[in-house]
Amino acid sequence: MALALSAFLLPAHPLAAASLAAGQILSALNFFFLEKLVKLFTQAAISESPAEASLLRLRLLLVAGAKVAVVYGGAFALTRWQSLELWPLIGGLTLPLAALFLKAIMLAVSSGPENLLRRAPSTAGSSRNLAKPAAFFLLAGALLFAAAPARAQEPQAAPAHAADSATAGAVQAAEGGEAHAGAGEAHTEGEAHGGGGGVEHLPNWLTILNDFFPKNSVIHWMHENEYLVFAWLAGVVFLGITWFGMRKPTMVPGQIQNAIEWMVESMEDVCGGMLGKHLPKYFPYIIAVFFYVLTMNLIGIIPGFKSSTSTLDVTLALALITFLYVQFTGLRNLGLLGYIDHLAGSPRDVVGFIMLPVMIPVHILGELAKPVSLSCRLFGNIFGEDTLIVVFVGATALCLKAGLIMLAVPPMLGISALFMLLQALTSIVQALIFALLATVYLYMMLPHEEHAHGNEEHAQGSSH
Amino acid sequence: MNFAATLGLGLPIGIGLAAIGSGIGIGFLGQGAMGAMGRQPDVLPKLQVAMIIGFGFAEALTIYAFVTMFFLQGKIQ
Numbered sequence: 001m002a003l004a005l006s007a008f009l010l011p012a013h014p015l016a017a018a019s020l021a022a023g024q025i026l027s028a029l030n031f032f033f034l035e036k037l038v039k040l041f042t043q044a045a046i047s048e049s050p051a052e053a054s055l056l057r058l059r060l061l062l063v064a065g066a067k068v069a070v071v072y073g074g075a076f077a078l079t080r081w082q083s084l085e086l087w088p089l090i091g092g093l094t095l096p097l098a099a100l101f102l103k104a105i106m107l108a109v110s111s112g113p114e115n116l117l118r119r120a121p122s123t124a125g126s127s128r129n130l131a132k133p134a135a136f137f138l139l140a141g142a143l144l145f146a147a148a149p150a151r152a153q154e155p156q157a158a159p160a161h162a163a164d165s166a167t168a169g170a171v172q173a174a175e176g177g178e179a180h181a182g183a184g185e186a187h188t189e190g191e192a193h194g195g196g197g198g199v200e201h202l203p204n205w206l207t208i209l210n211d212f213f214p215k216n217s218v219i220h221w222m223h224e225n226e227y228l229v230f231a232w233l234a235g236v237v238f239l240g241i242t243w244f245g246m247r248k249p250t251m252v253p254g255q256i257q258n259a260i261e262w263m264v265e266s267m268e269d270v271c272g273g274m275l276g277k278h279l280p281k282y283f284p285y286i287i288a289v290f291f292y293v294l295t296m297n298l299i300g301i302i303p304g305f306k307s308s309t310s311t312l313d314v315t316l317a318l319a320l321i322t323f324l325y326v327q328f329t330g331l332r333n334l335g336l337l338g339y340i341d342h343l344a345g346s347p348r349d350v351v352g353f354i355m356l357p358v359m360i361p362v363h364i365l366g367e368l369a370k371p372v373s374l375s376c377r378l379f380g381n382i383f384g385e386d387t388l389i390v391v392f393v394g395a396t397a398l399c400l401k402a403g404l405i406m407l408a409v410p411p412m413l414g415i416s417a418l419f420m421l422l423q424a425l426t427s428i429v430q431a432l433i434f435a436l437l438a439t440v441y442l443y444m445m446l447p448h449e450e451h452a453h454g455n456e457e458h459a460q461g462s463s464h
Numbered sequence: 465m466n467f468a469a470t471l472g473l474g475l476p477i478g479i480g481l482a483a484i485g486s487g488i489g490i491g492f493l494g495q496g497a498m499g500a501m502g503r504q505p506d507v508l509p510k511l512q513v514a515m516i517i518g519f520g521f522a523e524a525l526t527i528y529a530f531v532t533m534f535f536l537q538g539k540i541q
Contacts, residue, residue: 432516433521
């Protein structure tokens, strides 16, 4: 993930990317040494023979000395390096911390419910339940937050992607339209006017706050990055509901616990059919992604809130995290040689080896198409649903403004309500599809049967 | 034939063509699902879930065209 962030920042700020990487390395080294220290300390404390204990204590001192030298020396050297930037350094320092949190929460996301059913309820730690979604959206928020300044720089610097700068331009045009709208109830008409240059957005609480307190810098920042605020809000909501529901788990579940267990176990059935025995390793991530995307999508239906997934940044961040996780899983399970073999389509005979220069670019392109398709599918569906609602609610506002109340209220409101139902269905289905595709990609990366390998990979690659 | 006119003509036609392909795909999916549901009604829930998921995939291709339209429609000025 640090690599993804560095890749975001590298075109615009190479120094920021370097400081991010330096901070990440420093923090990772810190944790590495800490882990070694703790292990040695506990081993020394519980070891039986005094000779072994003293040997372990000697190693403890050596490792502590090495840690002080490397980590603090590295920190000192970093502070001496004048051209470092502060914020990416802090971001890099916190990223392994967040990764550790994610590891801690991976125990909880789904092994929470069924372990609660099978073991004594008192062994379930509520703090672990709290930490797991926190780390997930902390990671996503860190990724988005680091990506946002890079994205805002792009209209000034040379745009790396036409898509990103067009999105930034569209969002800014819409927000400019909203800023012209004035305060109070003129919002929907204002955005119907201001939607000429860009794409229209419905106002949410942040827009209203922004109009009431226009000079407040905090509210202005929240309004500028409203997708980030709603992403955090979705994380807090999902975290709060699962924590509250799984606080005191009982054998006969209450309502919230029942709902959460039903969702988790249904996902377990579907993903377990694919992954089989690898399920406990990967299911935490899959269910975390499912719940987070589901919450983010569903929040947009409530009037006054906006789904963060209706911006390409959020979906691209999620798709990139998934993509990196899948590649990392492939590398770890298959080894480097097995990974390249997997990319080459597993050549087993002469024909396979002859096709090698063709198959490797095809498979690499297929792998690269996966995050693009994941992000665009989720973004397009949720954004399209939002725009549909905007169109119909705008039509309702126009009818009300023109005084055609009889025309506005029954048909337009009815159609808006109907499309909101469709929005709810699409949100749930798209969250499910995102999680299922993550499962399928993970499944394809794991070692599975070889004889149909080339065909099914080719089919998967060509279906994009 | 300037750029804006070409975009204004081409983008909706693009979405329409993409929708044709998606419609045919969803139709095939639905046909297979309905047939299977008719032959074996006891696996109906599983087939329904799989059908909805298949709809999501087939829909995604039209969504790509939709997204392209949104990225380019700012240039029609």
